[in-house]
Amino acid sequence: MVETGKRIAPYVFISPFLILFAVFGLFPILYSITISFFKWTLAGPQDFRGIQNYISLLTTDPFFIGSLKTTFILLVFGSLLQHVFAIPLAIVLNDQKVKGRGFFKIMYFLPYITSTVVIALVFNQLYEQNYGWFNFIIENWLGLEGVKWIQNPGAIKASIAIMVNWRFIGWNTIIYLAGLQAIDKVLYEAAEIDGATGFRKHWHVTVPLLLPIIFFAVSMSIIGGMQLFEEPFVLMKGYETMGGPSNAGLTSAYYLLGTGFNFNRFGKASAIAWILFAIIMAMTWMNKVVTDRLQR
Amino acid sequence: MDQKSSSLGRFGSKTILYLILMVFVFIFGFPFYYMFVLSTVPGTEVYRNPPHIFFKSSFFTNIRALFDDIPFAINFFNSFGIATLATVTVIFFCTMGGFALAKYDFKWKKPIFVLMLSTMAIPPFLNIIPFFKMMIFFQWYGTWLPLIVPGMANAFGIILMTQFMQSSIPDALMDAARIDGLTEFGILTRIAFPLSRSGIAVLGIMTFINSWNNFLGALVMLPNIQSTTLPVALSKLFMQMDGDRGGLMAGTVLAVVPLIFVFIAFNKQIISGLAAGSVKG
Numbered sequence: 001m002v003e004t005g006k007r008i009a010p011y012v013f014i015s016p017f018l019i020l021f022a023v024f025g026l027f028p029i030l031y032s033i034t035i036s037f038f039k040w041t042l043a044g045p046q047d048f049r050g051i052q053n054y055i056s057l058l059t060t061d062p063f064f065i066g067s068l069k070t071t072f073i074l075l076v077f078g079s080l081l082q083h084v085f086a087i088p089l090a091i092v093l094n095d096q097k098v099k100g101r102g103f104f105k106i107m108y109f110l111p112y113i114t115s116t117v118v119i120a121l122v123f124n125q126l127y128e129q130n131y132g133w134f135n136f137i138i139e140n141w142l143g144l145e146g147v148k149w150i151q152n153p154g155a156i157k158a159s160i161a162i163m164v165n166w167r168f169i170g171w172n173t174i175i176y177l178a179g180l181q182a183i184d185k186v187l188y189e190a191a192e193i194d195g196a197t198g199f200r201k202h203w204h205v206t207v208p209l210l211l212p213i214i215f216f217a218v219s220m221s222i223i224g225g226m227q228l229f230e231e232p233f234v235l236m237k238g239y240e241t242m243g244g245p246s247n248a249g250l251t252s253a254y255y256l257l258g259t260g261f262n263f264n265r266f267g268k269a270s271a272i273a274w275i276l277f278a279i280i281m282a283m284t285w286m287n288k289v290v291t292d293r294l295q296r
Numbered sequence: 297m298d299q300k301s302s303s304l305g306r307f308g309s310k311t312i313l314y315l316i317l318m319v320f321v322f323i324f325g326f327p328f329y330y331m332f333v334l335s336t337v338p339g340t341e342v343y344r345n346p347p348h349i350f351f352k353s354s355f356f357t358n359i360r361a362l363f364d365d366i367p368f369a370i371n372f373f374n375s376f377g378i379a380t381l382a383t384v385t386v387i388f389f390c391t392m393g394g395f396a397l398a399k400y401d402f403k404w405k406k407p408i409f410v411l412m413l414s415t416m417a418i419p420p421f422l423n424i425i426p427f428f429k430m431m432i433f434f435q436w437y438g439t440w441l442p443l444i445v446p447g448m449a450n451a452f453g454i455i456l457m458t459q460f461m462q463s464s465i466p467d468a469l470m471d472a473a474r475i476d477g478l479t480e481f482g483i484l485t486r487i488a489f490p491l492s493r494s495g496i497a498v499l500g501i502m503t504f505i506n507s508w509n510n511f512l513g514a515l516v517m518l519p520n521i522q523s524t525t526l527p528v529a530l531s532k533l534f535m536q537m538d539g540d541r542g543g544l545m546a547g548t549v550l551a552v553v554p555l556i557f558v559f560i561a562f563n564k565q566i567i568s569g570l571a572a573g574s575v576k577g
Contacts, residue, residue: 005479006474009396009400009481010396010402010405011402012480013392013395013396014393014396016389016392016393016449017389017451020445020448024423024427024445024446025415027430028423028430029418029422031423031426031429032425032426035426042429089317092316098317102563102564103321104317104321106563108321109559110324110328111324111327113555114328114552114555115527115551115555116527117511117527117530117531117548118530118548118551120531120534121530121544121545122327122328122334122548125334126327126330128343128347130345131347132347133330133347136345136347140346166324166327169324170324174567174570175570175571223419226419227419227420227421229421230511230512234531238531238535240535257424257512257516269425270425273421273423273425276419276422277419284417
């Protein structure tokens with residue numbers, strides 16, 4: 001009796017995950033492959049199109065190709081750039097002699113727990129062309145010409161990238177901090193005996209040992225960055241403008257949502273999702289190859 | 297430790313170091329400060345050069361304006377209700393799943409664990425289109441259910457709880473309970489739950505925060521401003537009008553303040569929970 005219960009119990013306990021994954025994970029994924037081969041609106045399938053959705057997206061759809069470029073630019077200057085800030089911050093915060101580390105961690109992490117909508121609304125005020133703090137500082141303190149943060153296509157990308165950096169630098173700092181705490185202090189002492197100090201010590205000891213964590217954090221950035229949606233969507237006011245002037249803020253995920261829920265073209269939207277998925281997989285794999293090579 | 301072995305080394309003197317740390321505190325803190333300031337500025341005076349830096353006295357006027365702009369009580373109730381139900385169900389099902397992986401040996405344990413890890417790598421955008429159609433078919437569209445049910449037993453939560461429970465529940469105690477005639481479900485509710493309180497706290501707080509901030513799900517499933525959550529209602533208000541910003545800024549404060557309190561109260565658990573999930577994950 002007890003033995004039977006002990007044998008069956010784990011399956012019962014884990015079954016909610018398996019059932020929910022089958023219904024809300026696996027089935028929709030398979031379903032979305034099917035949808036992506038059709039011209040499909042809310043009413044249901046209209047025409048079987050084979051891979052036509054994919055071909056037209058990748059060859060003739062200027063919005064999609066533009067959105068991929070925007071996504072890559074934001075991936076580099078938004079999602080990946082932040083590691084350049086996060087790793088040194090984590091190294092500094094890992095020093096037991098730095099006072100107030102708890103305070104710094106709280107302040108750095110605060111943006112991550114804040115709703116993206118709120119962040120976009122506040123930054124919208126900061127970016128305001130004539131009355132915002134960014135241009136006030138640029139014009140009055142630096143004596144330069146103000147930037148049209150939400151009007152100029154190039155500046156729009158910068159605006160979004162700044163928001164992404166602002167939101168996730170602290171998150172990455174905490175991840176790297178956790179990784180640093182696992183590094184054996186003896187290795188630093190060995191490096192010091194060999195004469196390495198300061199920057200060189202960290203370059204030769206910390207960074208190599210941090211590689212697995214860097215791989216994890218960069219992978220998360222790639223997955224998140226390729227799906228960047230909320231920041232540009234709210235800042236550029238959603239479906240109305242589809243990314244603002246020249247669609248400068250139109251990321252691929254933003255375009256996916258617009259294609260599906262605004263233009264009622266679910267087949268094409270599903271094809272976008274699969275192209276994005278393929279790119280994410282390829283980039284994560286590249287990340288793995290690079291990490292492995294560096295580790296050797 | 298002497299000066300030489302300080303890991304700061306040549307990075308510069310202490311003063312410069314703290315200066316850099318404080319610059320980042322300013323960078324991350326100022327937008328919050330500015331949000332609070334703007335929430336107290338009368339809507340007609342938000343646009344001013346130089347921009348505002350000091351608090352004004354119109355916070356409650358702005359709140360009243362906000363209440364005219366959006367059905368705030370409904371939006372807040374939806375956000376709070378969805379986040380609370382999501383938290384309660386996630387705690388129950390993820391603790392249960394984590395218990396299975398942490399404290400039982402069974403044939404399919406390894407493959408299930410691998411499956412879980414791989415589901416965490418699936419981008420949410422991949423299935424949002426068919427998910428939307430399914431929700432219409434289930435007649436769940438426009439209800440709270442799509443924002444609660446699919447994530448109830450999620451891989452992240454189960455793996456987090458597995459890690460906590462491996463060390464916090466002694467096998468001997470479970471065996472003793474079996475001898476006393478407790479069922480396996482009884483062991484889960486009477487022994488595993490109480491002994492995993494600290495893990496449950498981490499999971500619960502993180503779930504609440506994520507659910508409260510969930511924008512995409514609510515945007516797609518609850519698009520009507522009359523029946524949606526606070527972030528979506530604020531975004532719709534922002535997209536609608538360009539005039540009175542006072543109400544909008546007051547709304548952002550009301551959307552953020554509950555979370556700031558939760559975060560500051562539980563910051564150690566949140567930060568350690570995130571770190572635990574990432575280093576082992």
